[in-house]
Amino acid sequence: MNEALIVDRHPLSQQILRTDVSGMPLEWVDYREAARLYHTGQVAYTCGTTLYRLYGGTCASTGLRTVVDVNSIIATLGHTGNPGNLRGAAYVPPLNNQTLFRRDGYLCLYCGLRLPYGQLSRDHVTPFSRGGHDVWNNVVTACRRCNNAKASRTPEQAGMQLLAVPFTPTYAEYIYLKGRRVLADQMEYLLAHFPRSSPLHERLLRRQCGRVASRADDNCA
16 A cells, blocks of 8 residues: 555554454554555454545456555454563563653652653662662652752652652553553553553543543533
């Protein structure tokens, strides 16, 4: 397929959520990869809204042109490694600043300021010098001022209180953290795979409820 028509005003940069046939979220793919999955017959079923209509070549025997509607969520067949490992409590996603900052909502977990990416840093709650490790449960988002003030001390030693307890995201949560411009139907789908006790689940659910309430107020105005 060599042409694409944008449907419902979604840009071609909009990511598609790929799952396995059981519904386990696997990864984000772009429209080109989605087209390949459709073309090779690996799409078992789809969910969500239609993002794009892709046009391919013309069939010589029928004279009809290939048209594929790509949805925001596609379930695929084929080998996906060991999905059981992704569901287990032992799974630990790669740690990087982009997903860490998003886990913490771009908040400094010491002073509570929400700041842009470039003004944030990774702080080790228990510093390396005191036996700490570079792992999810020992790192938080911090503004540079708070990070410098804390230095090589624990929060208790520095007299600084953490606003939230750091945690390791599950695989489904990590997929969300890696996403860009996650759509409402994709968010709802991913939330169903988050642990209900997860701080991320609670925060995103509050955000969704806030948006619904805001729309209701607008309709009543």
